[in-house]
Amino acid sequence: MKKVFISQPMNGLTDEQILNERKNIKEYLKKKLGKDIEFIDSFIQDYPENIYDNQAVWYLGKSIEFLSQADLVYFARGWRDARGCRIEYEIAKEYHIPMRVEDELFCFEIECNHPKTKYMIYHEFCNEFEAEGIKNALIERTKEVLGLSDKDISIYYSPVRIGSLKINPFKENIGL
Incomplete structure (x- = not known):
């Protein structure tokens, strides 16, 4: 079973908007790649109270942890305008994790x-x-x-x- 990581812009979006976009991406990828795929649940709703000053870096660290499990990374529309997505792209490229880029x-x-x-x-x-x-x-x-x-x-x-x-x-x- 192929594990898929979704990289998508999240800044300024509600949880509902993010999850709706993920749902659409998952449906598209199931049609494109077949049903033999598993999506890595990389959407984090809560973060610890004792988080350091830079919340974005904490989220990025968790994303990289999830990315390390991926057989394929899907970069959603707008990824080039999101700093975290660009970093995830560079990591996937440098570590030869196959990618699909929407745009x-x-x-x-x-x-x-x-x-x-x-x-x-x-x-x-x-x-x-x-x-x-x-x-x-x-x-x-x-x-x-x-x-x-x-x-x-x-x-x-x-x-x-x-x-x-x-x-x-x-x-x-x-x-x-």
Whole structure:
């Protein structure tokens, strides 16, 4: 069973808003990843009375403790604007914990040495770990459709920040 940690902005939100967003994320991930997942309950409602002056650091420490148990981390919309989420992202990246990021769009541009097709652009909602596989599949599909070899194709890709727009992750092929 895969353990999933949800990293989401919480500052300025009510407990009800946070829990409602988590419920939606859990439903989405169950559809996307299947039912063989367990969510790490990292939502902390109460903190000890004898907490030190910096309550945010205490919460972050507990989150990192929960993060250490994860097989996958899901970063919810707006995570880039939340200091704690950015720290959790860096930890997951440095310790090679697989991630899914809600608000990233990778943009692929293919340059072909072909008389009929000079450029094709392909957009894909994915995280950085999925991008390499998508890039390879895109190269193979382009070679197949146009009858090209490796030397005829150059491909470029980079993440494009969507920001805090509310989006539903989806895949869209453009140009193929």
